[in-house]
Amino acid sequence: xxxxxxxxxxxxxxxxxxxxxxxxxxxxxxxxxxxxxxxxxxxxxxxxxxxxxxxxxxxxxxxxxxxxxxxxxxxxxxxxxxxxxxxxxxxxxxxxxxxxxxxxxxxxxxxxxxxxxxxxxxxxxxxxxxxxxxxxxxxxxxxxxxxxxxxxxxxxxxxxxxxxxxxxxxxxxxxxxxxxxxxxxxxxxxxxxxxxxxxxxxxxxxxxxxxxxxxxxxxxxxxxxxxxxxxxxxxxxxxxxxxxxxxxxxxxxxxxxxxxxxxxxxxxxxxxxxxxxxxxxxxxxxxxxxxxxxxxxxxxxxxxxxxxxxxxxxxxxxxxxxxxxxxxxxxxxxxxxxxxxxxxxxxxxxxxxxxxxxxxxxxxxxxxxxxxxxxxxxxxxxxxxxxxxxxxx
Amino acid sequence: xxxxxxxxxxxxxxxxxxxxxxxxxxxxxxxxxxxxxxxxxxxxxxxxxxxxxxxxxxxxxxxxxxxxxxxxxxxxxxxxxxxxxxxxxxxxxxx
Numbered sequence: 001x002x003x004x005x006x007x008x009x010x011x012x013x014x015x016x017x018x019x020x021x022x023x024x025x026x027x028x029x030x031x032x033x034x035x036x037x038x039x040x041x042x043x044x045x046x047x048x049x050x051x052x053x054x055x056x057x058x059x060x061x062x063x064x065x066x067x068x069x070x071x072x073x074x075x076x077x078x079x080x081x082x083x084x085x086x087x088x089x090x091x092x093x094x095x096x097x098x099x100x101x102x103x104x105x106x107x108x109x110x111x112x113x114x115x116x117x118x119x120x121x122x123x124x125x126x127x128x129x130x131x132x133x134x135x136x137x138x139x140x141x142x143x144x145x146x147x148x149x150x151x152x153x154x155x156x157x158x159x160x161x162x163x164x165x166x167x168x169x170x171x172x173x174x175x176x177x178x179x180x181x182x183x184x185x186x187x188x189x190x191x192x193x194x195x196x197x198x199x200x201x202x203x204x205x206x207x208x209x210x211x212x213x214x215x216x217x218x219x220x221x222x223x224x225x226x227x228x229x230x231x232x233x234x235x236x237x238x239x240x241x242x243x244x245x246x247x248x249x250x251x252x253x254x255x256x257x258x259x260x261x262x263x264x265x266x267x268x269x270x271x272x273x274x275x276x277x278x279x280x281x282x283x284x285x286x287x288x289x290x291x292x293x294x295x296x297x298x299x300x301x302x303x304x305x306x307x308x309x310x311x312x313x314x315x316x317x318x319x320x321x322x323x324x325x326x327x328x329x330x331x332x333x334x335x336x337x338x339x340x341x342x343x344x345x346x347x348x349x350x351x352x353x354x355x356x357x358x359x360x361x362x363x364x365x366x367x368x369x370x371x372x373x374x375x376x377x378x379x380x381x382x383x384x385x386x387x388x389x390x391x392x393x
Numbered sequence: 394x395x396x397x398x399x400x401x402x403x404x405x406x407x408x409x410x411x412x413x414x415x416x417x418x419x420x421x422x423x424x425x426x427x428x429x430x431x432x433x434x435x436x437x438x439x440x441x442x443x444x445x446x447x448x449x450x451x452x453x454x455x456x457x458x459x460x461x462x463x464x465x466x467x468x469x470x471x472x473x474x475x476x477x478x479x480x481x482x483x484x485x486x487x488x
Binding site (some may be wrong): 038039040041045151155158159168170171229231232233279284297299302303304305306307308309310316317318319320321322323324325 | 408421423424425427428431434437438439441470472476477478479481482
């Protein structure tokens with residue numbers, strides 16, 4: 001039964017792998033999706049739930065984010081499985097005049113590129129978010145920004161894919177990528193049998209490097225941890241995603257600016273981010289640290305996240321936290337995903353390295369990978385996403 | 394196959410998840426407690442599965458005949474019981 005031939009074997013059942021498998025199956029290709037655990041059991045169920053453009057850098061990063069949001073809007077209407085897509089917008093808040101200056105420069109660039117983003121003052125922010133701390137200078141309002149359930153998104157892709165004969169091999173661990181005498185891909189060996197194929201897509205997220213080693217290539221992706229706290233169900237504390245502009249500083253190392261925060265917050269690289277869920281809980285983050293694949297929820301990090309959350313929404317002091325969880329993001333140094341063929345291994349493709357943007361970018365990533373594999377022209381220039389960029393220097 | 398017949402019975406009281414919801418999650422591919430949790434919210438509520446986890450395990454066993462280690466259990470996480478964000482993030486140990 002496992003000896004069927006597939007046009008493409010996608011490895012990794014997270015948002016990216018499911019998105020790629022869906023797009024390829026929709027083109028009429030015979031696709032197998034291999035996942036060592038359950039669908040959405042890695043990063044895509046240990047993350048937050050947003051698709052944003054306001055946390056992207058101007059240029060291709062934002063283009064991909066925006067195209068993805070447009071696709072999710074369409075998927076939400078077409079798919080039979082509800083992945084709770086909501087377009088609520090998002091609010092970036094600035095603590096200081098210096099942050100406001102940086103934010104204004106950023107917004108001007110994005111507006112020049114045609115994106116619906118604008119500055120709001122303290123008064124308008126108070127109207128949008130009545131429980132927000134009153135001493136903040138202002139912020140950025142981004143109307144297109146959206147949210148969805150990350151694991152339901154994966155289930156939705158799989159359910160749609162199955163309508164196009166997508167075959168799901170969950171609880172199958174990849175042991176080896178089989179290659180012919182010329183080095184080209186000819187199969188994927190799992191712990192339960194071999195899948196024959198000439199094309200394999202590595203959608204391993206933080207685990208993509210190990211799948212690269214199987215064909216002797218070095219994929220420079222490493223796990224970057226994040227801890228998130230979940231509240232009990234409560235009254236409506238927030239109406240949309242709210243985060244501090246300092247979040248950009250925690251995400252991109254090349255921005256030089258130091259916040260006035262406690263040692264604990266500074267040490268764990270915690271930047272305030274909060275978002276509502278469809279079940280009336282809220283998720284409170286955000287945190288970025290290199291800790292290998294350890295996803296324990298250290299109490300000191302939990303305390304730092306709570307502390308930073310209270311600074312922006314003092315009212316949450318009285319609300320209960322019911323759970324903390326952690327996941328690992330697939331980090332790459334230049335903050336752009338790898339969506340590419342691998343020249344040295346014919347038939348081997350990579351769609352990974354999205355760091356915290358896998359949910360945000362799964363739709364457009366699926367489309368780009370489908371275009372690469374079928375030889376269609378891509379919607380925009382994606383040469384910056386090539387794996388070969390790591391060979392230069 | 395299953396001895397559990399009444400699909401309207403509430404299994405997870407916190408999130409109001411019924412037996413029928415859990416059977417549907419199993420049909421969609423859930424094979425363990427966490428798989429059921431993600432597909433139905435059973436165990437995501439205030440008690441974090443303390444009440445329903447054993448029931449979910451029994452339903453999985455009845456539907457699939459799996460071994461206990463396959464069915465597994467939810468991942469225990471901080472905090473042990475609900476605690477205010479103020480107690481976690483307040484200055485000093487004032488709570």
